Amino acid sequence: xxxxxxxxxxxxxxxxxxxxxxxxxxxxxxxxxxxxxxxxxxxxxxxxxxxxxxxxxxxxxxxxxxxxxxxxxxxxxxxxxxxxxxxxxxxxxxxxxxxxxxxxxxxxxxxxxxxxxxxxxxxxxxxxxxxxxxxxxxxxxxxxxxxxxxxxxxxxxxxxxxxxxxxxxxxxxxxxxxxxxxxxxxxxxxxxxxxxxxxxxxxxxxxxxxxxxxxxxxxxxxxxxxxxxxxxxxxxxxxxxxxxxxxxxxxxxxxxxxxxxxxxxxxxxxxxxxxxxxxxxxxxxxxxxxxxxxxxxxxxxxxxxxxxxxxxxxxxxxxxxxxxxxxxxxxxxxxxxxxxxxxxxxxxxxxxxxxxxxxxxxxxxxx
Amino acid sequence: xxxxxxxxxxxxxxxxxxxxxxxxxxxxxxxxxxxxxxxxxxxxxxxxxxxxxxxxxxxxxxxxxxxxxxxxxxxxxxxxxxxxxxxxxxxxxxxxxxxxxxxxxxxxxxxxxxxxxxxxxxxxxxxxxxxxxxxxxxxxxxxxxxxxxxxxxxxxxxxxxxxxxxxxxxxxxxxxxxxxxxxxxxxxxxxxxxxxxxxxxxxxxxxxxxxxxxxxxxxxxxxxxxxxxxxxxxxxxxxxxxxxxxxxxxxxxxxxxxxxxxxxxxxxxxxxxxxxxxxxxxxxxxxxxxxxxxxxxxxxxxxxxxxxxxxxxxxxxxxxxxxxxxxxxxxxxxxxxxxxxxxxxxxxxxxxxxxxxxxxxxxxxxx
Numbered sequence: 001x002x003x004x005x006x007x008x009x010x011x012x013x014x015x016x017x018x019x020x021x022x023x024x025x026x027x028x029x030x031x032x033x034x035x036x037x038x039x040x041x042x043x044x045x046x047x048x049x050x051x052x053x054x055x056x057x058x059x060x061x062x063x064x065x066x067x068x069x070x071x072x073x074x075x076x077x078x079x080x081x082x083x084x085x086x087x088x089x090x091x092x093x094x095x096x097x098x099x100x101x102x103x104x105x106x107x108x109x110x111x112x113x114x115x116x117x118x119x120x121x122x123x124x125x126x127x128x129x130x131x132x133x134x135x136x137x138x139x140x141x142x143x144x145x146x147x148x149x150x151x152x153x154x155x156x157x158x159x160x161x162x163x164x165x166x167x168x169x170x171x172x173x174x175x176x177x178x179x180x181x182x183x184x185x186x187x188x189x190x191x192x193x194x195x196x197x198x199x200x201x202x203x204x205x206x207x208x209x210x211x212x213x214x215x216x217x218x219x220x221x222x223x224x225x226x227x228x229x230x231x232x233x234x235x236x237x238x239x240x241x242x243x244x245x246x247x248x249x250x251x252x253x254x255x256x257x258x259x260x261x262x263x264x265x266x267x268x269x270x271x272x273x274x275x276x277x278x279x280x281x282x283x284x285x286x287x288x289x290x291x292x293x294x295x296x297x298x299x300x301x302x303x304x305x306x307x308x309x310x311x312x313x314x315x316x317x318x319x320x321x322x323x324x325x326x327x328x329x330x331x332x333x334x335x336x337x338x339x340x341x342x343x344x345x346x347x348x349x350x351x352x353x354x355x356x357x358x359x360x361x362x363x364x365x366x367x
Numbered sequence: 368x369x370x371x372x373x374x375x376x377x378x379x380x381x382x383x384x385x386x387x388x389x390x391x392x393x394x395x396x397x398x399x400x401x402x403x404x405x406x407x408x409x410x411x412x413x414x415x416x417x418x419x420x421x422x423x424x425x426x427x428x429x430x431x432x433x434x435x436x437x438x439x440x441x442x443x444x445x446x447x448x449x450x451x452x453x454x455x456x457x458x459x460x461x462x463x464x465x466x467x468x469x470x471x472x473x474x475x476x477x478x479x480x481x482x483x484x485x486x487x488x489x490x491x492x493x494x495x496x497x498x499x500x501x502x503x504x505x506x507x508x509x510x511x512x513x514x515x516x517x518x519x520x521x522x523x524x525x526x527x528x529x530x531x532x533x534x535x536x537x538x539x540x541x542x543x544x545x546x547x548x549x550x551x552x553x554x555x556x557x558x559x560x561x562x563x564x565x566x567x568x569x570x571x572x573x574x575x576x577x578x579x580x581x582x583x584x585x586x587x588x589x590x591x592x593x594x595x596x597x598x599x600x601x602x603x604x605x606x607x608x609x610x611x612x613x614x615x616x617x618x619x620x621x622x623x624x625x626x627x628x629x630x631x632x633x634x635x636x637x638x639x640x641x642x643x644x645x646x647x648x649x650x651x652x653x654x655x656x657x658x659x660x661x662x663x664x665x666x667x668x669x670x671x672x673x674x675x676x677x678x679x680x681x682x683x684x685x686x687x688x689x690x691x692x693x694x695x696x697x698x699x700x701x702x703x704x705x706x707x708x709x710x711x712x713x714x715x716x717x718x719x720x721x722x723x724x725x726x727x728x729x730x731x732x733x734x
Contacts, residue, residue, distance in 0.1 A: 009697035014712055022713065049416055051431050053464045058436050060427055064418050069425050071440075073460065075467025081705055085466055089699045093440065097420045099452055100442025105472070107698050110712050145709035169706055176710050329696070330376035331474050332456045338448055339536055342512035343543045345381055345477050346389065 004328035006319055008106035012327060016318055022114070023153045023182050026146070030118040030154060032310040040280035042066060043306055045257065055079055057235075063305035069095045070309040072108055076235070078211055086142075087209070088112075094312040101332060104316045108308065113146045115311040116303060119256075120229045121150035124203060126282050126289030127254060127297040128227035132202035133158045138194055138216055138240075139208035139232055140164035140173045147205050147229075148177055152186055155203070159187045163197035195221050205229040206240040213269065216240040224250060224294040233266050234302040241298075243269040251296045254279055254289065256304040264302040276300070371695035373686050375473040379694060383685055389481070390520040390549050393513070397485040397521060399677040407647035409433060410673055412624065422446055424602075430672035436462045437676040439475055443602070445578055453509075454576070455479070461679040468699060471683045475675065480513045482678040483670060486623075487596045488517035491570060493649050493656030494621060494664040495594035499569035500525045505561055505583055505607075506575035506599055507531035507540045514572050514596075515544055519553055522570070526554045530564035562588050572596040573607040580636065583607040591617060591661040600633050601669040608665075610636040618663045621646055621656065623671040632667040643667070 008016070017025055036043070042065045049060040056077030063070050074090040081087055090108035095101060124132075135157045137144055144162070151157040160177070162170045170190045177183050191197035198204055198221040206216050210232065217228070222245055233239035246253060246266060253276040255261035262268060267276055279299075282289045290297050319326045335344045375383070384392060403410070409432045416427040423444030430437050441457040448454055457475035462468060491499070502524045504511050511529070518524040527544070529537045537557045544550050558564035565571050565588040573583050577599065584595070589612055600606035613620060613633060620643040622628035629635060634643055646666075649656045657664050686693045702711045 007696065010700040010712075011697055017712060044418065046416065046418070049413065049427065049429060051411065051413070051429060051436055051464075053431075053433065055465050056467050058431075058462060058464070058467050060416065060429065060438060062416060062418060062427065064420075064425075066420065069418055071427060073438075073462075073469065075462070077465075077467045080466055083466075084703075084705070085468065086700070086702065086705045089468060091469065091698045095425060095440075095442070097418075097425070098422050098444075099447055099450075100423050100425050100444045101452065101456060102440070102458065105698075107700065109700050110708065113708055141706050142708035172704075172707055172710065176707070176713070179713075329374065330378055331458045331472075333377040333453070333474065333476050335453065336451075337539075338451070338453045339508050340539055340543070341477065341480055341509035343539065345377075345384060346543070346546075 005102050005331045006104045006316060007327045007329045008315055010107050013107055013110045022149050026114055026118045026150045027153050029115060029311060029314050030122040032314045033119055033307050034122055034283060036306050036310045037280045037283045061305040061308060063309040064097060067097055068313060069097050070312045072305065072308040092308055092312050094316055104312060105329065105331065106312060106315050111311050111315065113143055115307045116143060116231060117146035117150035119301060119307050120147055120205065120231060121154035123254065123279060123299040124151065124155050124227055124229060127299055128155060128203050129225055129293055132227065134161060134201045135203040135205060136161045136163065136197040136201035138163050138197060138204065138206045140169035141207060141209055143207040144173045145176045147207060149180065151203065152183060157203065158185055159189065161189045161191050161197040161201055163191040163194050203227045203229060206232050208232045208240055210240065211238055213237060213239045215242045217245060218242045219244050219248065222296060224296065226296050228298045230266050230298060231301045235264050236268060239266050239269055241266045246270055246298065248296055250294060251298055252291065253298045253300055254282055255300045256302065260304065261300055261302055265300040267300055372469050372698040373471045373683060374694045374696045375682055377474050380474055380477045389516050393481055393485045393517045394520050396482060396678060396681050397489040399681045400486055400674050401489055401650060403673050403677045404647045404650045415672065428672040428675060430676040431464060434464055435680060436464050437679045439672065439675040459675055459679050461683055471679060472696065472698065473679060473682050478678050478682065480510055482674045483510060483598060484513035484517035486674050487514055487572065487598055487668060488521035490621065490646060490666040491518065491522045491594055491596060494666055495522060495570050496592055496660055499594065501528060501568045502570040502572060503528045503530065503564040503568035505530050505564060505571065505573045507536035508574060508576055510574040511540045512543045514574060516547065518570065519550060524570065525552055526556065528556045528558050528564040528568055530558040530561050570594045570596060573599050575599045575607060577607065578605055580604060580606045582609045584612060585609045586611050586615065589663060591663065593663050595665045597633050597665060598668045602631050603635060606633050606636055608633045613637055613665065615663055617661060618665055619658065620665045620667055621649055622667045623669065627671065628667055628669055631669040634667055
């Protein structure tokens with residue numbers, strides 16, 4: 001009995017994205033994430049398992065809704081860039097709970113960038129003013145283009161005011177976005193300073209690589225009615241906002257998961273009791289994302305395992321819908337007699353053959 | 368820059384085993400495990416992360432020595448056999464700590480059977496009488512042949528007295544072992560009862576699938592001077608030995624990791640303070656594995672993340688030594704410019720190409 005595991009490597013995610021388009025991928029993934037935040041209580045929210053070393057951290061981020069189990073492996077190694085390697089890489093696994101069998105092994109370096117952008121724009125649909133058209137993009141690293149496409153698609157952003165201390169990075173973002181046919185109506189402005197980028201923007205996205213408690217945004221750059229999408233501060237000692245912004249009387253802060261955000265988010269610089277809302281309550285309607293047009297809404301995002309779970313499930317669904325060209329790996333042996341592991345490994349048994357993607361065994365898993 | 372991840376699936380482990388032989392594989396792996404237990408304090412011993420459901424458990428078992436990080440994904444789903452699936456499947460990942468990059472993704476269903484057998488026989492080289500020649504094998508499931516080869520190779524076992532409630536399983540073990548050229552001098556005896564299998568044996572290995580606190584072995588089956596290799600009891604509520612065996616005045620109990628064994632091992636049925644030794648102290652010589660020939664030594668094994676770490680490192684070494692025919696997967700993108708993730712995913716960049724197995728980037732990792 002063949003039980004091959006689906007595989008999505010860098011080549012496959014490239015193929016998928018080129019076939020269906022980044023905008024559609026992000027929009028559909030945002031819907032999956034939204035649905036999962038709506039059924040927040042279905043999930044076991046385990047803490048991530050972190051292994052720290054002198055050069056960085058390796059984390060395993062598990063999540064399960066009782067039907068599917070997922071985990072993401074993700075590292076963070078700032079010095080990697082000096083050797084031409086990525087600071088952050090990731091991969092993930094989706095498994096069915098009823099049998100414990102893995103269904104999918106997938107690269108998540110690209111998928112994380114996509115789910116982060118989907119999450120940002122999804123939050124903004126609840127929190128930004130609906131007439132928002134201009135976004136300042138502070139930091140033009142690996143996230144910038146994905147954020148731009150997400151906000152263009154989901155929030156109607158039509159002007160992008162980019163800012164980076166490296167002019168080459170601003171040029172890169174502009175060049176890449178110009179090559180996307182969907183974005184013909186997106187005006188791109190390169191700003192000389194962060195303040196100039198923010199001036200007139202409705203939304204500010206901060207996605208810098210600053211590795212300390214930085215002051216990328218200060219209160220003077222922030223106007224009433226803005227939405228701040230703060231995604232670059234995502235671990236202890238790494239924040240982007242002047243805490244005085246968070247303390248503004250008109251500020252409304254939403255986080256993904258309060259327990260994690262108090263440690264890793266912008267709010268790590270606030271007193272423990274400072275009021276914040278969790279996104280699940282915004283999605284469910286228990287609290288509003290924005291109370292009035294003059295409020296300063298702040299989405300303090302650090303990335304949460306539930307979003308990776310949504311992304312892996314969406315990837316598996318895409319594989320099944322797209323069908324052809326999917327790749328499988330023989331990560332789990334398919335034995336005719338489970339008791340005869342030895343005979344099938346060392347014998348001439350016809351095992352481990354390549355097979356097409358299969359439906360899971362459990363009826364409950366096929367959602 | 369190519370940074371492909373090595374891959375060992377079921378096909379590759381078959382090829383490796385057939386090329387170098389199961390006996391050599393187990394003997395070399397036992398040496399790796401022994402070396403790792405000798406430097407026990409180099410390892411971070413994290414608790415495993417378990418996700419329980421109505422049908423089973425999914426676990427992530429991490430381990431790191433500061434140079435290499437590993438984790439094993441393993442499930443346990445007893446009802447799987449009814450659908451022709453394995454109760455336990457596993458896979459693992461080895462990564463370098465200095466960059467956080469994964470080096471190897473490997474199937475571990477077979478590798479776990481091999482490392483369990485290697486660990487059992489390794490412990491017996493310290494604990495069994497050196498003149499042990501006969502082993503009772505209680506339970507003829509997936510582990511049995513691997514145990515037989517390990518004890519034949521490392522401990523000089525020349526008689527195997529097999530017992531299983533299913534005669535077909537005994538026949539399977541005999542048939543499989545008869546096909547191994549190295550084992551021509553192994554006498555195989557099928558026993559009518561567990562007591563008959565144990566009668567005259569120097570070593571008793573219990574590897575049954577009984578899912579409760581069972582009494583596979585009772586004190587009347589145990590003679591002075593025997594070594595008990597108890598591997599089937601490995602989770603709360605699943606044990607094989609009558610606790611009175613453990614309480615015999617001449618019994619000497621060794622476990623892999625006391626904290627884990629108190630919860631998962633045979634000793635879960637003993638008072639918390641009952642004296643046991645940890646295998647690292649036996650390997651280092653701090654305590655002896657056996658004090659005198661009449662002692663009843665008991666290796667209460669539940670499987671430990673360090674052994675999986677040793678197995679993954681050994682597999683990677685084998686791949687590098689064997690060279691040709693190794694398979695790689697593009698689990699991590701290789702980008703010319705790490706800041707330009709978008710351009711390289713959506714552009715025409717030449718990334719994700721297949722490449723040969725490479726040495727790790729960090730000098731410290733190449734041990």
